Amino acid sequence: MTDSVTVDRLVVHRGRTDVLRDVSFSIPAGRITGLLGPSGSGKTTLIRALVGVQRITSGEVRVLGRPAGDPTLRKDVGYVTQAPSVYRDLSVLDNVRYFGAMHARSRADALEAVAAVGLGDFLRRKAGDLSGGQFNRVSLACALVSKPQLLFLDEPTVGLDPVLRADLWAQFAAMAASGTTLVISSHVMEEAGHCDALLLLRDARLLARLTPAELRSRSGTDDLELAFLRLIQADERAQAGPGTTTAVDGAR
Numbered sequence: 048m049t050d051s052v053t054v055d056r057l058v059v060h061r062g063r064t065d066v067l068r069d070v071s072f073s074i075p076a077g078r079i080t081g082l083l084g085p086s087g088s089g090k091t092t093l094i095r096a097l098v099g100v101q102r103i104t105s106g107e108v109r110v111l112g113r114p115a116g117d118p119t120l121r122k123d124v125g126y127v128t129q130a131p132s133v134y135r136d137l138s139v140l141d142n143v144r145y146f147g148a149m150h151a152r153s154r155a156d157a158l159e160a161v162a163a164v165g166l167g168d169f170l171r172r173k174a175g176d177l178s179g180g181q182f183n184r185v186s187l188a189c190a191l192v193s194k195p196q197l198l199f200l201d202e203p204t205v206g207l208d209p210v211l212r213a214d215l216w217a218q219f220a221a222m223a224a225s226g227t228t229l230v231i232s233s234h235v236m237e238e239a240g241h242c243d244a245l246l247l248l249r250d251a252r253l254l255a256r257l258t259p260a261e262l263r264s265r266s267g268t269d270d271l272e273l274a275f276l277r278l279i280q281a282d283e284r285a286q287a288g289p290g291t292t293t294a295v296d297g298a299r
């Protein structure tokens with residue numbers, strides 16, 4: 048299996064804060080990788096570094112075989128931020144067509160992207176007149192229309208009801224099945240179950256890189272929230288000194 052992203056000994060300082068400390072991992076192509084960790088653990092900063100918009104202190108980040116942020120990556124990499132960059136006074140379709148035009152995509156591509164996020168009935172509605180969850184999905188359609196090989200989504204399910212969340216995860220699975228690589232951040236551990244691979248961040252460090260099944264078996268529970276807590280406790284024991292065992296050994 049090829050890797051879409053490789054990160055080697057990445058260190059990021061923001062102001063006086065160590066936001067990422069010596070983080071190394073790879074992200075497999077055509078899979079969903081979940082980036083999970085508590086609020087403030089460094090998820091957004093890590094995504095920014097992978098997209099190439101974050102100044103890094105040291106280390107190496109390669110994306111689709113090129114340095115992160117390389118201008119030639121623009122057409123291959125999509126990024127949906129937490130604050131949607133959608134024009135409130137344009138219709139849903141015009142927003143998506145506008146972003147599509149930047150990548151020479153057609154009206155049909157825009158219609159396909161709108162349908163993919165379940166907004167086919169709202170084509171002519173001004174984005175500003177949509178509900179919060181619908182508005183966020185316009186942002187997603189704007190990223191989808193360029194048909195990126197690699198798509199970063201920063202907490203795309205925040206504020207969505209359970210039905211919409213399930214719909215979106217089904218959409219992500221379909222995209223991965225057709226070859227797109229997705230990297231999706233969340234602080235909701237139960238969402239980890241939808242991912243093929245997990246990167247667990249805590250306090251600026253990569254606590255583990257493993258599959259949901261490995262997380263469940265190593266921690267001895269099917270409850271992913273509890274599993275993450277147990278991993279943290281094992282890590283704290285390991286940090287505290289020798290004589291303790293830890294479940295954390297797959298971070299590279």
Ligand SMILES: Nc1ncnc2c1ncn2[C@@H]1O[C@H](COP(=O)(O)OP(=O)(O)OP(=O)(O)O)[C@@H](O)[C@H]1O
Pocket residue numbers: 061062063064066084085086087088089090091092093234
């Ligand atoms: N511009 C900045 N200057 C200094 N520190 C920053 C800056 N932006 C973020 N930080 C700090 O970096 C750390 C990681 O922030 P980041 O936004 O990457 O976390 P996160 O895991 O995405 O959090 P959340 O889930 O709340 O969005 C936090 O301690 C935050 O306060």
